[in-house]
Amino acid sequence: MAKAEMGHDHAHSYEAPTKLTRNQSMVFSALREQEKPLTAYAILDRLRGDGLRAPLQIYRALDKLMEKGLVHRLESLNAFVACQHEACSGHSTVAFAICENCGLVDEIEDEAVNREIERVSRERGFLPTRATVELKGLCAECR
Amino acid sequence: MAKAEMGHDHAHSYEAPTKLTRNQSMVFSALREQEKPLTAYAILDRLRGDGLRAPLQIYRALDKLMEKGLVHRLESLNAFVACQHEACSGHSTVAFAICENCGLVDEIEDEAVNREIERVSRERGFLPTRATVELKGLCAECR
DNA sequence: TCGCATATGTTATACTGTAACGCAACCGTT
C-alpha cells in the first residue's frame, strides 16, 4: 500500500517537486518507513508483493529520487536513505553519521565542515563539485 | 624471487611494519606503479602474469595492506590507492580529492577539517571511529 | 618436534549495478 501521496490531481502552487511516479513512490515509501538505510535489493525484497520484480526498477526509481534530493546514497554501505531534511536538492554538502551498532543514520548539514572542505580544496587548486562525508561510530543511544 | 625482504630482528624493536608477504608485495607494487586508483579486478588483471588468479588473493592482500595503513579504499569508486604519506596507520582522517577528468587522487590530511568533523560529532553525541571524506571535481591540472 | 596462527590456492557463490530492447503512458502540437 504505497502511502506517498495518492491523490493530488489539481494544479498546485509552485514547482511542486513534480509528482512521483508509482515506482518512485513505492521506493520512497519503503525508505521512509525505515530509519535505517536499505540496499537496493533490500528495497526490492520489500516491494515484491507490490509488483516490483527486477533490480532495474529499483535503481531507476532511486536515480530519480536522488535527482530530486529525496534520497541519498551512502557510498560506504552501498545503501540508500530517505533525506531527513525537506529535500536537499540545494544543500551544498551533507555528512552522515552512521551508527555501527544500531544502524541509525543522522544526516548533518554543517556550515563549518563545508567551509573547511571548500578551503582545503581551494588551497590545493582542486575544484570540487560534490563531497561524500560519512562517519562511522556509535550514536548517542549506543555509545 | 619476491621474497619480500630479508631481515630477522631478534630484538622485537617496535612493531616494525611487519614485512609484506609475496602477494601483499605484488598488490602494493601494482598500486604504487599507478597514481590512479585501481579496482581489485584491475589489480588482478595486472598480476595474472605473476601467478595470481583469484579475486580473493587480491582482496586478502588489500585487507592486510589497509590494516597497515599502506593502502586506502575509495568508497565512492570501489577502488584502492597506495597511501601517499609514509603510511597512515595513525592518521586521524584523510580526505581524498578525486579528479573526475584525469582520475588523479590527492590524499589530504587537514587538521581543521578533522577538527570540525570531531566538533559536529560531539555536538550530536556521536562517537566517531572513522570517517570517509571523498571529494569529486577537477584537479589543478584539469580545471 | 608439535602445535598454532597466518598465508595461500581454488571453487563456487552472493551481492551490487547496467546494457539493451520493446512497449506504454504522457504531453504539447497540429
Added chain:
DNA sequence: AACGGTTGCGTTACAGTATAACATATGCGA
C-alpha cells in the same frame, strides 16, 4: 483526434564487486 517526442515501465541478460567454505602450506614459538 492524430502525430511525435519524451519519459517511464517491464524483462532478460549480463557485468562488476566481494565473500564463504574448504583444503593445503608455511612460518614460528613452546
